[in-house]
Amino acid sequence: MIGKDLKHLGNTDVLVGVKAEIGIPLEETPDCGGLQVTVECSPCAGPSYQGRSGEELGIELTKSLERYLKPGRSGKGGCVDLRALSIVSGRRCWILCIDALVLAADGSLLDALSITAKAALQDTRIPLVEVGATENPGEEPELELDDDPAHATQVDTSNIPVIITVSQAGRAYILDASSQEETCIDSAIQLAVDSSGAVCGLSKLGPSALNPAVLQEMMAMGQQQGPPLAEALDTFVKSSASLMQQ
16 A cells, blocks of 8 residues: 655655555564665755755665664664564565655755655555465465455554754754755754654754753754644644545
């Protein structure tokens, strides 16, 4: 099943689609499914996103988004629950392919990508799979997909954080900085915040060092935005789903 979503954050536009396909689990995680992320920057996003510069930024954003969406090697913890994607242990599993396209870039790209990816995953449904009996241990299992949407399972996004960038410009702190504002910042942090306001990840941007007291203030500012943003996103996705069913 495919989930998709388009989000605008200021003048930043990103489109994210999620495709679920059946594959083979990794040997080190036989009871888990897979997650693949690809971010591409459209040449239309701006002159600086054409050619190699756009490709390099796409790779950087892919790694960052994947890092925040994937749990640990065991498949446990926050983010996407990969254990729920297992079909037959060590044999078959669901692999979620998240494809993101940056249509217009005006700052806070990773923030917009994380919000849109979570919304697209929340819109994704995994079909029910019936596993046929096998006579021999090494025999490949027969899988039958139920095409009834009523029997499909919604992807659990409750533990997926959103990325909130807090920038410092002099003595001021800025949320969701535009590309013009980003040229003036001294440093910034990217917080992965869940719906309870807990910090799941932290990255620092910019060349300037951060005073510990300033860092705490910036983290507190980002944490305050996590729960209301997650609640607003959840309400938006549910209302959009209701409209589509009418």
